[in-house]
């Protein structure tokens with residue numbers, strides 16, 4: 325395959341770009357190696373090609389959000405989840421204390437307010453917080469096609485400085501969007517964000533979305549096609565937070581970023597793409613990740629609005 329050569333060239337092009345900063349608000353993430361760089365393509369036929377740091381682990385962070393949204397929709401059905409979390413782009417930062425006026429419903433599942441709420445409705449009704457986290461980690465593992473684990477150090481580090489997410493959760497509790505102890509929900513959500521993945525894992529997870537919910541490596545139907553359509557639509561409109569419009573025009577595929585430096589994109593029916601580079605722009609999106617995706621989009625005509 326020519327893909328690894330292409331990816332090696334693309335990485336060499338963005339390599340010198342030192343712009344951006346590590347996520348500073350989670351002390352343990354600020355200690356990451358900023359030089360890491362990797363990219364992987366996983367096709368819906370199960371081919372996986374990468375270059376650079378494809379097997380280095382890092383925490384999934386917000387890239388967990390679309391997958392746990394998929395699990396919640398799948399476990400509970402659409403209506404109960406939509407009653408608690410909307411699907412409108414907020415145009416605001418990921419950690420904005422942003423809810424609909426009146427109802428207190430988070431605007432979408434990609435911002436923290438929405439993702440914390442989604443975590444609370446993942447799994448069957450009536451699970452304990454620990455059972456729910458287990459369900460979430462097993463679900464994320466099914467998307468990746470291998471057993472994933474939690475980085476306890478990053479998890480503890482984020483929990484210790486989680487004042488903002490705790491504030492969001494308490495506000496959601498006051499509106500009755502959360503119905504249990506806000507601290508337990510944030511704890512579970514932060515464990516979800518602390519799941520360790522590689523760039524290769526993320527590409528396979530994205531490819532599972534591109535492949536109607538069937539993991540192209542294991543053949544497992546993780547969630548059904550209707551759930552995937554919902555998730556990809558929300559990624560397309562809200563996945564890049566307040567940079568969603570730039571992304572939609574420049575790259576044009578459903579995507580999701582995480583503050584550890586991961587970035588995924590899914591082109592339905594074709595490929596899942598993942599990149600890893602920890603320095604972030606002002607929106608909390610990977611600087612070199614965004615530039616790699618811009619390059620992939622123009623080189624390969626990935627944009628969903630372009631006629632092939």
Ligand code: GLN
Nearest residue numbers: 385386418436517582583
């Ligand atoms: N765990 C992080 C948080 O809640 C995830 C944020 C992100 O990756 N954008 O702040």
